[in-house]
Amino acid sequence: MRIPLAYISIILIWATTPLAIKWSGEGPGFLFGVAGRMSIGAACVVTLLLLMRQRLAWHRQARLTYLAVALQIYGSMLAVYWAAQFIPSGWISVIFGLSPLITALLSAIWLRERSLTPGKLLSYGFGIGGLTIMFGSALQFGPEAVLGIAGVLVSAFLQSASAVWVQRIQAKLPALSQVAGGLLLAVPAYWLTWWLTDGQWPASLPPASLASIVYLGVIATTIGFVLYYYVLTHLAATRVALITLLSPVLALMLGHTVNHEPLTMKIATGTALILAALFMHEYFDRIVGYLVRKTTAKRLRSSA
Template identity: 50%
Template sequence: MSVPMAYLGVIVIWSTTPLAIQWSSDGPGFLFGVASRMALSAVLALSAVTLLGSEMPLHRLARRAYLAAGLGIYGAMLLTYWAAQYIPSGWVSVLFGLTPIMTGVLAACWLGVSVLTPIRLVGLLLGLAGLAVMFVRSLQIDSASVFGMLGVTAATLVHAASAVWIKRVGADVPALAMVAGGLSIAAPLFLLTWVLVDGRLPAVVPVHAAGAILYLAVIGSLIGFALYYHLLRHLDATRVALMTLVTPVLALLLGHYLNGEVIAVEVWIGTGLIMAGLALFEWVDRVDPAGSRGSRYDAPDAAVTIVEAAARTACGKQ
């Protein structure tokens, strides 16, 4: 697939994933929603590797990369699904916008690279200020919203740590193989968690919840992960990070128009501060190439985000 099409695809997937996460948990519960999504995604990913004859390395570095990806998926998605019960879906995408900043800080500590220039420190402070504004807004709603904010923030940190771990491993693994390997680690962990904590099949799964689970499994996980890892191999971190400035706004608007979520002034202020901080943090090399020479970490892999989350993300998603 062409890089521009993959780029557009990831933006659409990241923007819709937070809302789909909420819908997938509506009825069957968040554990069933995430476990069924990841189990189906793992089966599809492994089937795709077999049918397409794709290489799936199993050498030591590859196995370590799969472990890093799998544990990152498990920890971040478990936290995201749990937290999404308590906050508007658009907030998930906004908070995951902090991932590149967290990744840069962790890369400085873990990889020993000097990325925290003065301008980037300003970006970090702006991001933290935006996070504080969002927390103030959550306090105005109820205590559950605070727990939701804490959960997604922790999920973002797990994503960032997983990304830096993958970069540290340095395995040259094809995109589809990375998806299949990571999901092969994460899916059994999700199923085990569901069995131990709940273990009951839902009597009825609403149509919108079933559709959201299928969408997340096929589009959000398999296709979304593959497209994102494809971009990581062909674009620098700056261009990949541009998506994190676009998707939070789209996710907020989708949550407002499709899910009736209220977007308070504080949310827009917090979002603006986080996006401004992210812009400073990610585009410092373009603003002052000489001043940041040698500070930039050559790490598109270190910007790994699933929204997921994205959900993304991230997805987160998340």
């Protein structure tokens, strides 16, 4: 029961995170927004460690795991916060939905998993088709929207690489320790990046931005990341990435309803193709295998 509950919680958190990311950067800037979020998250996670009297391991595998987690917390999140300036929040979740396909490719190369079956290769075609339509739709919003899509793709790649790297290391650390170690590496990097590229304390901090930063720090970072790495410890990286099958639809609906973001036919078509790609990626080979087994069994009964 714990794993399904954690899985559902991650879906809901990921569905609300894109809009919160967009709001958190409106006013103070995206760098301050993400640095503030991760600082709050780090404080919460360290507090939890102290309350649970859980110490961080510092052996070689642990250090490598923290570095792999930091790749997602710093690299992936920095890219998506930058991209959120240029595209509607719902698009972030939709494009991020391609991460299972990226994860499957990286798992085949890095973990030698049998993750490039005919069904999964066919799903790549649907995913690329959906992404092409999304790029075409972005051109209507200007060249910056194309940059936003590219930024989310970079973010999805870095998150997938981080997930596969964590599984390759196999340090078997508690989820809370993984997040704490990654945050301890990522937070100084964020503030250094902010100081070098901006360095200006925001003149104003709108209530929506402040609430979003706090929500992202306490819920999305502390609870969301811990649940994510908890599930990642118990399930295959490709199955964990399928959380993005449901969250894009919820994120699009939320952005359209709450933030009045456009929802055109092109966006709906591109989203549908990407979601179809995710569905095929997970179930096409299973359905074909089931039909083959059923046909074979029927033939054996007939011949008998």
